[in-house]
Amino acid sequence: MLASFATLLVFQCLGEGITFALKLPIPGPVVGMLLLFFTLVAYPPLLDRIEATGSELLRHLSLLFVPAGVGIVAAAGQVRGHWLTIILAVAVSTLLTLAVTAAVTRAVMDWQNRQNRQNQHGDSGKKDGEGDHA
Amino acid sequence: MRELPQFGLIWVYLAASPLLGLTLTLCAYVVAYWIYSRCKFSPLANPVAIAIALVSTVLLLSGMPYSEYFAGAQFVHFLLGPATVALAIPLARQLPRLRKSFLPLACGLLAGSTTAIVSAVVLTILLGGSPQLAFSIGPKSATTPIAMGVAEKLGGLPALTAVLVISTGIFGAVAARFLFNRMRIDSPEVRGFALGVTSHGIGTARAFQVNQEMGAFAGLGMGLNGVLTAFLAPWLIPVFVGLLAR
Numbered sequence: 001m002l003a004s005f006a007t008l009l010v011f012q013c014l015g016e017g018i019t020f021a022l023k024l025p026i027p028g029p030v031v032g033m034l035l036l037f038f039t040l041v042a043y044p045p046l047l048d049r050i051e052a053t054g055s056e057l058l059r060h061l062s063l064l065f066v067p068a069g070v071g072i073v074a075a076a077g078q079v080r081g082h083w084l085t086i087i088l089a090v091a092v093s094t095l096l097t098l099a100v101t102a103a104v105t106r107a108v109m110d111w112q113n114r115q116n117r118q119n120q121h122g123d124s125g126k127k128d129g130e131g132d133h134a
Numbered sequence: 135m136r137e138l139p140q141f142g143l144i145w146v147y148l149a150a151s152p153l154l155g156l157t158l159t160l161c162a163y164v165v166a167y168w169i170y171s172r173c174k175f176s177p178l179a180n181p182v183a184i185a186i187a188l189v190s191t192v193l194l195l196s197g198m199p200y201s202e203y204f205a206g207a208q209f210v211h212f213l214l215g216p217a218t219v220a221l222a223i224p225l226a227r228q229l230p231r232l233r234k235s236f237l238p239l240a241c242g243l244l245a246g247s248t249t250a251i252v253s254a255v256v257l258t259i260l261l262g263g264s265p266q267l268a269f270s271i272g273p274k275s276a277t278t279p280i281a282m283g284v285a286e287k288l289g290g291l292p293a294l295t296a297v298l299v300i301s302t303g304i305f306g307a308v309a310a311r312f313l314f315n316r317m318r319i320d321s322p323e324v325r326g327f328a329l330g331v332t333s334h335g336i337g338t339a340r341a342f343q344v345n346q347e348m349g350a351f352a353g354l355g356m357g358l359n360g361v362l363t364a365f366l367a368p369w370l371i372p373v374f375v376g377l378l379a380r
Contacts, residue, residue, distance in 0.1 A: 008216040015219070026364045027279040029218035033357055036219055040226035047226055054220035057213070058349070061339035062182045063163045064214045067155075067207035068278055069186035069300040073193050074200040075293045082263060089257040089271055090298060094306045094332055095313060096253045097275055101246030101355070102319050102328035108238035109324065 004053035007046075011036040145196065155206020162188040175343060177311050182336055183304045214335070218277070221338070221357060224350035231323065232354065239327060243355065246331040247362045250275035251370050259378040268379075270294045272371035274302045276363035277334040277356060284367045303336025310337070322348040330355025 015032025018024070024031065040047050079086060148154045166184035173179035193203055204211070225232070232239070251272050258268045269290030273281040278299050285295035310329050319325055322345060329337035330352030338356050342349030 005216065008219045011219045011222075012215045026361055027218075027277075027283065029215040030277070030280070030357060030360050032215075032219040033222045033225075036222035037225050040222060041229060044226075047223065050220075051223055051227075054223035057217045057220050058224070058339075058342055058353075061217055061335060061342065062167075063159075063185070064210055064217055065182050065278075065300055065303065065336055065339075066159050066163055066185045066189060067204060067211040068296050069182060070189045070193065070203065070207070071200060071293055072186065072297045072300075073190050075291070075297045078291055078294055079267070082267060085258060085261040085263045085267070086271065086298065088261055089254055089263070090274065090301050091305055092257055093250060093254040093274070094302050095309060097246050097250040097332040098306055098310055098313055098328050099317065100249040101242045101331045102314060102317060102324050104245040105238045105242030105324050105327055106319060106321070108241045109235065109321070112237060 001053050004050040007050050008036075008054070008057075011039075152206035152209070155203040156209055157206070158189055158192060158203065159185075159207045159210050162192075177308045177340065180304050180308050180336075180340070182300070182339070183308075186300070214278070218335075218357075221353040224346065225354055225357075228347070228350040228354075235323060239354070239358075242324075242327060243331060243358050243362060246328065246355075247275070247359050247366060248370070250332065250359075251363065251367050252374060255371055255374045256378065259375065265375045265379050266290055267294075268375050269371060271298050273363050273367045274298045275332055275334065275359060276367070277360045280360045280364050284364060284371075287368060288371060299334065300336065303333040306333030306337050307340035310340070323351045326351030327355040330357075331359040334360065 011032040012029050013032075014035055015030065016028030018031050018035075019026060019028045162185040163181065165188060166181040169184055170176075170179045170181040189203070192198070193200065254271045254274055255268045258271050259265075263271075266289065269288040270285050270292075272288070272290075273284040273295065275281075276284065276299070278296055281295050281299045282292040286292045306329060310325065310333070314320075314325050314328075319328075326341045326348035329341050329348075332355075333340070334356045338349060338352040341352035
């Protein structure tokens, strides 16, 4: 468990170091995640060793956002009179993003599946009658 | 009445050490999670939102400044780093499925990331918000540290961005199930990915509570959109602010 946690921290350090040295606009932990991902792909036995600790940490991911979220207490003064704008913009934009991402991903997936089916048999047997409406 | 000053003294003593902020955060989360489980894990009882509301109430009632609270809560906040790195684990597990869905995910990511940035900026300006507010709200679908970095570079308010990012996360995690059901999207891959792209870590946390597969795709969406937003937002936001704000 400790060794797994140390592994995560080592990759975070690598990520932070690389973003600092190359002046990347991406945060260190995201670079660390990409590095660990490629390492796991290259050396799968590591996956079994660190999976338990990683899953435990991710199970409580929600908790980790509480301290930053409480910052609303400190930020409240900065936007007096703009609350309605902010609430509407965040809500509508979030719904749009969810809908567009899901609709586009599914549309391309369906298209890919149709291509695959046509390649496998000359004619596609089943038809999926799903329309894409965002 | 005799007890009150005593209690006040103890509070002042405890508040000076990081212990109180940390204890407060964990207790609030335990209570929030208990409420979440009593509500049969309904997305409406989002544990992040409940815990934030509980802690904020305590801070407002006790007059404890945020900086003092954060001195303790930073130990929890710190774990966001290793947790982000740990997202590589479910990703590596899902590698074969990920390979198969590469093209759909890439298209969905590009469309979603652009929609998130442009719609937030356009709505803010059209609803009468200032350019500074638009700079702060534009990167809201990226994970907190990326969004704050982008807002800071553009001249927004990073502290406000952190709150907007978390609001986006909570709102997306609450609304996703209803929206996807209405759109008749059942695939856990698509649901998870869209939730991760839109609602970053909070959406991913929610997805993991539904199932591992949805969580893995949400983690992927979050990671990719974080990186893409870091590249897109710094030039996309000023273009639209310049167009709309005369």
